[in-house]
């Protein structure tokens with residue numbers, strides 16, 4: 175098989191790429207990386223020195239593609255079934271990329287700051303940083319909510335922006351409930367019902383016990 179995805183089923187950024195692969199029905203070899211295993215981490219670092227996933231390896235083209243958004247771009251470029259994930263119209267394409275970037279920067283990354291706090295040892299906690307991160311996630315919701323055209327972020331077409339939105343909203347909802355943002359709650363519910371997303375969530379389920387905010 176030409177494509178290998180280095181990933182972990184619980185990893186939020188990996189979800190962005192996985193949703194695109196499943197949505198476009200593109201076959202690939204799944205290669206789960208255990209970053210907690212020094213040998214596995216070292217082997218993965220030979221593929222991508224930052225050892226951050228997801229990373230797509232395309233043996234047929236001799237290409238290694240890091241970064242979740244760029245993986246989706248690569249699929250859209252090379253696989254007709256994925257082409258609509260990045261709209262060909264320049265204005266629509268720019269808007270999908272903008273949404274992807276805004277969601278990552280102003281929801282996904284601040285949320286990861288909240289999770290990191292849970293993993294920090296006693297004596298190294300940063301409650302001020304967490305409060306700031308919580309405020310940023312709320313600002314991110316405020317920013318994104320009016321930009322969701324519906325039913326999907328860009329309207330009728332499922333795109334890169336939706337692949338980015340699911341992991342960010344799904345996980346951030348555990349820290350800052352979407353209940354005060356009904357438009358985003360409805361959007362998240364639609365995303366969860368999409369078969370590609372449902373598959374990603376089902377595959378993550380056995381690992382959810384390791385998600386620090388799962389039980390409050």
Ligand SMILES: N[C@@H](CCC(=O)N[C@@H](CS)C(=O)NCC(=O)O)C(=O)O
Nearest residue numbers: 185186187225226227228241242243
């Ligand atoms: N900007 C990157 C972020 C990738 C990223 O931070 N992945 C996390 C998992 S969600 C990771 O590999 N963390 C392991 C580490 O930082 O050691 C992308 O979009 O792919």
